[in-house]
Amino acid sequence: MNRQSKTAWTVAIFIFVSFESVGFQLRGSLLPAIQSTYSTSTELLGLVATAGTLGFVAAVLVTGAIAGRLDIRLTMIISVGLVGLSIFAVGIAPSFGILLAALFIRGIATAPFRALDRAVLGHFYPESRAQVFNGYAVVWAVGATTGPLIAYLATQFGNWRFAYLALSVAFIPAVGLLLYLDVPDSLAAEKPLNRDSLRVLGSDPAVKAMIVGLIFSGGVEGSLFTWLPYFATTRAGFDDGFLLLMVYLAAYIPARYTYSRVLGSFNPQIMIIVLASLALPLAIALPLAESKIGLYVVACLLGACVSGLFPTLSAIGVDSVPAYSSPINSLAAAAGFIGISTFPPIVGMLTAQADIARAFYLLPVLLAGYLIVAGFLYRT
Numbered sequence: 001m002n003r004q005s006k007t008a009w010t011v012a013i014f015i016f017v018s019f020e021s022v023g024f025q026l027r028g029s030l031l032p033a034i035q036s037t038y039s040t041s042t043e044l045l046g047l048v049a050t051a052g053t054l055g056f057v058a059a060v061l062v063t064g065a066i067a068g069r070l071d072i073r074l075t076m077i078i079s080v081g082l083v084g085l086s087i088f089a090v091g092i093a094p095s096f097g098i099l100l101a102a103l104f105i106r107g108i109a110t111a112p113f114r115a116l117d118r119a120v121l122g123h124f125y126p127e128s129r130a131q132v133f134n135g136y137a138v139v140w141a142v143g144a145t146t147g148p149l150i151a152y153l154a155t156q157f158g159n160w161r162f163a164y165l166a167l168s169v170a171f172i173p174a175v176g177l178l179l180y181l182d183v184p185d186s187l188a189a190e191k192p193l194n195r196d197s198l199r200v201l202g203s204d205p206a207v208k209a210m211i212v213g214l215i216f217s218g219g220v221e222g223s224l225f226t227w228l229p230y231f232a233t234t235r236a237g238f239d240d241g242f243l244l245l246m247v248y249l250a251a252y253i254p255a256r257y258t259y260s261r262v263l264g265s266f267n268p269q270i271m272i273i274v275l276a277s278l279a280l281p282l283a284i285a286l287p288l289a290e291s292k293i294g295l296y297v298v299a300c301l302l303g304a305c306v307s308g309l310f311p312t313l314s315a316i317g318v319d320s321v322p323a324y325s326s327p328i329n330s331l332a333a334a335a336g337f338i339g340i341s342t343f344p345p346i347v348g349m350l351t352a353q354a355d356i357a358r359a360f361y362l363l364p365v366l367l368a369g370y371l372i373v374a375g376f377l378y379r380t
Contacts, residue, residue: 006124012177013117016080018143019170020110023087025147026163028226029242032233033160038096046348049226051100052107053341057334059111064330067116075112077178082109084171091164114333119326122318134260137311141252148242205380210317211335213373217309218339219366226344231356247296251303259308268312269378276371279305283364287357310336
């Protein structure tokens with residue numbers, strides 16, 4: 001495949017990822033507005049995160065398992081189109097139940113693209129997967145950081161629904177590019193999952209550690225994505241809770257860019273140990289911070305540390321068994337989203353029983369779990 005085609009594929013993937021991350025971050029920023037619109041409780045409000053990821057987990061695993069048999073370009077085109085339609089449905093949902101259903105469908109629609117995109121990039125850049133995956137994560141972070149801002153602008157213009165309606169048409173350029181691209185020849189080397197391959201993956205310590213570790217890091221990220229604006233508004237007394245989430249997410253951009261540059265000469269297993277070790281005390285300090293400046297600083301530093309946990313650990317898993325990059329990429333995405341879908345409702349339940357600050361003490365517990373997994377991986 002020539003350089004121009006490789007670049008076009010990379011641009012199409014990055015366009016989708018950037019806008020998909022905008023939609024992903026609208027949920028937490030708009031949580032207070034959604035609660036006001038539908039008059040729902042905090043226990044049910046946590047299901048906004050679960051609905052968006054529950055269908056994703058099953059669909060991404062299925063897609064990864066059969067990736068070697070799929071028409072990759074067509075699958076990704078259909079995925080992008082359905083994501084746009086489901087986001088439009090979220091924007092017009094007349095009830096909380098329909099909103100949850102639309103988010104559930106959106107998760108299913110997102111899964112095929114996300115199961116394949118990093119596998120495609122991995123085949124393009126086989127010698128630098130950790131760097132490229134962190135670069136991919138930088139693009140995700142740029143989109144994610146704009147999500148709270150778009151949510152704020154939509155509410156300022158009178159209705160949170162405007163954010164989803166505008167986003168629903170933003171995926172058209174990605175579809176346009178994919179319509180004119182060829183499938184990379186190197187993807188023909190992808191091995192489909194069968195009994196023997198499952199035995200190979202199931203016995204690989206890096207793959208097993210990746211799955212467990214990403215559930216923990218997904219729980220941390222999902223809880224912060226969903227509840228940080230709510231925490232800022234109700235606990236810290238911020239007039240605009242979205243700003244704290246923006247600060248947290250903005251830290252992802254320079255941090256992930258830095259990680260993508262240094263990983264070529266730095267052991268990724270040591271990196272995740274260092275990042276988790278730094279994130280743990282910051283997660284403890286987050287609900288204790290009393291001043292606005294202190295809270296912003298802690299959120300920023302926490303975002304810089306947490307941002308490197310998912311892409312680096314997932315790259316370690318892919319590098320361990322590169323012939324199965326699509327299935328492993330799917331396992332990584334599923335593990336992360338299992339954490340994202342499982343722990344925000346737990347935070348919601350803890351918030352209803354106590355308060356959001358106490359609920360946030362779940363975060364250092366999850367980071368401690370990640371650190372244990374990272375230490376085990378380094379010793380194997």
